[in-house]
Amino acid sequence: MVSVQEVLQLAIEMDMVHLAHRIFWAIGNGKVTVEDDSKRLDVIDYDDEAIxxxxxxxxxxxxxxxxxxxxxxxxxxxxxxxSENVLEAHALHQEMFRETPKRLMNASYLMPKLFHFDERSTADILYFHRNKVVAYPYYLGHARAGERVLVRKSS
Structure with a gap:
C-alpha cells in the first residue's frame, strides 16, 4: 500500500504543484488522512475552485x-x-569562478533527469538530490553540453 502521505511527499519533492495542493486540500477537509491508502484519493469529490x-x-x-x-x-x-532566483545563481558563479557567465537560464526541465556525480561516484535524480542540500544557492558541478556527469571544480 502507498499512503496518502507518501504521494503528497513525492508530489512536493517533484514540484507537482496541482497534485500536492489537491491532496493537501483533501487532508485539510477531512476527506482522507495521511495514513490512508492513496487509492482513496481517486474517489474524492474535490472542490476545484478552492484548490x-x-x-x-x-x-x-x-x-x-x-x-x-x-x-x-x-x-x-x-x-x-x-537557487531561488537567477540573481543568486549569477552571484555565486561570479564569486566561485571569477567569471561572468555567457548565459544563465532556468533549466528546471532537467530536474527529473538522472545525473551522475563524479565526486561521489553516485547518481541521483535532481529533484531528489535537491532535498539533500541544506542551503541555497548551491553549486552542483560542471558538465559538458549534452552530458549528465557533474564534476565539481574549485575556483
Missing part, C-alpha cells in the same frame, strides 16, 4: 528552489546551480 486558489497562492511553497545552468566561457561547459 485552484490554493495553487495560485502556492500555500505549500512548492518550486521555490529551481535549477539554473550557466554557460561558461569555456566552449560546451555549463555550471549547474540550485
Amino acid at each position: 485552484s486558489k490554493m495553487v495560485m497562492q502556492n500555500q505549500l511553497d512548492i518550486g521555490k528552489v529551481k535549477l539554473y545552468v550557466a554557460q561558461t566561457t569555456q566552449p560546451d561547459r555549463f555550471a549547474f546551480y540550485y
Whole structure:
C-alpha cells in the first residue's frame, strides 16, 4: 500500500504543484488522512475552485528552489546551480569562478533527469538530490553540453 502521505511527499519533492495542493486540500477537509491508502484519493469529490486558489497562492511553497545552468566561457561547459532566483545563481558563479557567465537560464526541465556525480561516484535524480542540500544557492558541478556527469571544480 502507498499512503496518502507518501504521494503528497513525492508530489512536493517533484514540484507537482496541482497534485500536492489537491491532496493537501483533501487532508485539510477531512476527506482522507495521511495514513490512508492513496487509492482513496481517486474517489474524492474535490472542490476545484478552492484548490485552484490554493495553487495560485502556492500555500505549500512548492518550486521555490529551481535549477539554473550557466554557460561558461569555456566552449560546451555549463555550471549547474540550485537557487531561488537567477540573481543568486549569477552571484555565486561570479564569486566561485571569477567569471561572468555567457548565459544563465532556468533549466528546471532537467530536474527529473538522472545525473551522475563524479565526486561521489553516485547518481541521483535532481529533484531528489535537491532535498539533500541544506542551503541555497548551491553549486552542483560542471558538465559538458549534452552530458549528465557533474564534476565539481574549485575556483
